Amino acid sequence: MDFLRPASWEEALAAKAEHPTAVPIAGGTDVMVEINFDHRRPEYLLDLNRIAELQEWEVGEDTVRLGASVPYTRIMEDLRGELPGLALASHTVASPQIRNRGGVGGNLGTASPAGDAHPALLAAGAEVEVASVRGTRRIPIDDFFTGVKRNALEADELIRGVHIEKAAGPQAFSKVGTRNAMVIAVCAFGLALHPESRTVRTGIGSAAPTPVRAREAEEFLTAALEEGGFWENGRTVPPSVARQFAELCSAACNPIDDVRGSASYRRHAVGVMARRTLGWTWDEYRGKERNRQCA
Numbered sequence: 423m424d425f426l427r428p429a430s431w432e433e434a435l436a437a438k439a440e441h442p443t444a445v446p447i448a449g450g451t452d453v454m455v456e457i458n459f460d461h462r463r464p465e466y467l468l469d470l471n472r473i474a475e476l477q478e479w480e481v482g483e484d485t486v487r488l489g490a491s492v493p494y495t496r497i498m499e500d501l502r503g504e505l506p507g508l509a510l511a512s513h514t515v516a517s518p519q520i521r522n523r524g525g526v527g528g529n530l531g532t533a534s535p536a537g538d539a540h541p542a543l544l545a546a547g548a549e550v551e552v553a554s555v556r557g558t559r560r561i562p563i564d565d566f567f568t569g570v571k572r573n574a575l576e577a578d579e580l581i582r583g584v585h586i587e588k589a590a591g592p593q594a595f596s597k598v599g600t601r602n603a604m605v606i607a608v609c610a611f612g613l614a615l616h617p618e619s620r621t622v623r624t625g626i627g628s629a630a631p632t633p634v635r636a637r638e639a640e641e642f643l644t645a646a647l648e649e650g651g652f653w654e655n656g657r658t659v660p661p662s663v664a665r666q667f668a669e670l671c672s673a674a675c676n677p678i679d680d681v682r683g684s685a686s687y688r689r690h691a692v693g694v695m696a697r698r699t700l701g702w703t704w705d706e707y708r709g710k711e712r713n714r715q716c717a
Contacts, residue, residue, distance in 0.1 A: 514595070544626075629676070
C-alpha cells in the first residue's frame, strides 16, 4: 500500500487523477476500521490532512460552506445556530475522540446507509461540492447516494465541502441504537421545517439501501399545514395529522433484518421518531412565532 501526502488541494486533485483508485483519508474513522479488519486493502491511500482549507468553514448571508474535514466537534460547538439538525446529529457520532477527528466529508465518501450526518443533510437540502482536475461541481444531496456504500463521485473526484442553507426554522434529529453511545444507528430520522417556503423535508438513515427522504410524507404534511393555516395561526398539529405523517414515513422505508434490528422494528421506530420530531420542531416553531408576535 502506497501513501500519498499532498501539500495542497491542487496536488491532491493531481494525485487522484493519476491514481483514481486512491482512497482519501482525513479523519480516518471509517477507512482505518476497514483496513484494520482487512475488509479493504487499497493500493493507495491519499492523506488530505495537510490541506488546511478542508478544515475551514464559512458562514454567508444565507448558507454555510462546510469544508469536508471540519470535525463534528466544531459543528456542535460553532455552528449549532446555523445548522441545528446537523449539530444534533454530530452529537450522536461515536465518542468525543471520534468527533474530534471525523467529518461530514468522510461520512459522505463512505456513503453508508447508517451515516449519522446523512438524514440531517437530506432534511436541510444540502449540496455536495466535489472537484477534480477537470473542474468543480455541486451535487444535490438527493442525487448523491446511488446504492449501498456508493455515491455519485467520479473516479477522479474528491469531496471538497458541503453547502447548506442556514436554518430558517426548527430542525430535529433522532437516532435509535442498542445503547446511548458508540453505536451504529439501527435507524435515524431528521426533520427540518422551512417556514419561508412553507415546506418540510425529511431524512431517514439505516432503513433502506441508501439514506432516503419520505417524500409522500413531506407532501402530505406540507399540504396539511397549508390547508389548515398552521403556519399563520400556530395551532398544535392535530394527532391525526401527526399519525398519518408517521405512517407515511414508515412506508418510505425499505429496511432489512440484521444483527442490529429487524425490518419491522426499523419501520416502527422510524414512525415513532417521525411523530416525535414533528412534535418537537412544531412546538419550537410555535414558541418562536408567539415571541415574534409579542415583540
